[in-house]
Amino acid sequence: MKVTSAWIAVATLAAGMAMHSSTASAAIVFSDDFNGYSGQLNWIPPTNWSITSGSVDLIGETPSGTSFDFYPGNGGYVDLNGTTGSPGTLQTLASFAAGTYTLSFALGGNARGDGPKTTVVTLGTFSQPITLAASDPLAIHSFTFTTSGGNLSFADLLGGNGNIGNILDNVAVAAVPESSSWAMVLLGFASVGLLVYRRRAPTFRVI
Ligand SMILES: [Ca+2]
Ligand SMILES: [Ca+2]
Structure with missing residues (x-):
């Protein structure tokens, strides 16, 4: 699995968890x-x-x-x-x-x-x-x-x-909190994370 798709999987999982645990938070x-x-x-x-x-x-x-x-x-x-x-x-x-x-x-x-x-x-x-x-x-x-x-x-x-x-x-x-706003927040974090990864990616690339 590529790191980029792992990021998306993590973000999707986190968003799903937030939607199901919004009452707890x-x-x-x-x-x-x-x-x-x-x-x-x-x-x-x-x-x-x-x-x-x-x-x-x-x-x-x-x-x-x-x-x-x-x-x-x-x-x-x-x-x-x-x-x-x-x-x-x-x-x-x-x-x-x-x-x-x-x-x-x-x-x-x-x-x-x-x-x-x-x-x-x-x-x-x-x-x-x-x-x-x-x-x-x-x-x-x-x-x-x-x-x-x-x-x-x-x-x-x-x-x-x-x-x-x-x-x-x-x-x-x-x-x-509204589930949709939580999902938006997590989507925002995921996007920032993705940008950071892309900028840093050459540093971590090992061939
Ligand atoms: Ca009384
Ligand atoms: Ca009491």
């Missing part, structure tokens, strides 16, 4: 594990979030102590129904640009024996309701989607006891 643009906040019923987030309707509680094991620790070992987390009887909407202060994202978060059942609760997750044109039974474990949910952009929100719907909601933790948003 996604860059985290927002994350919150709720571990650094003081616990508070009817929580007023000091940063990152606002409450746009109803109320939520910041509970679990927090720097201010341990309260209502339904999922021990997870530090602080959010009960999406506060203590006002109105389920809450927790919304990021940040607005995300239009694009493709992988959103992951931990969501658990209410753990207090109330009926099933529905949390609606929204980011622009992406919207996903998730209904959990009281005993459903705190588990990772992950979605990759292309959206018009906007703020990310988690909203519990009204149902059952308005002070008892699903439990939210470990929210992360990663921007996923």
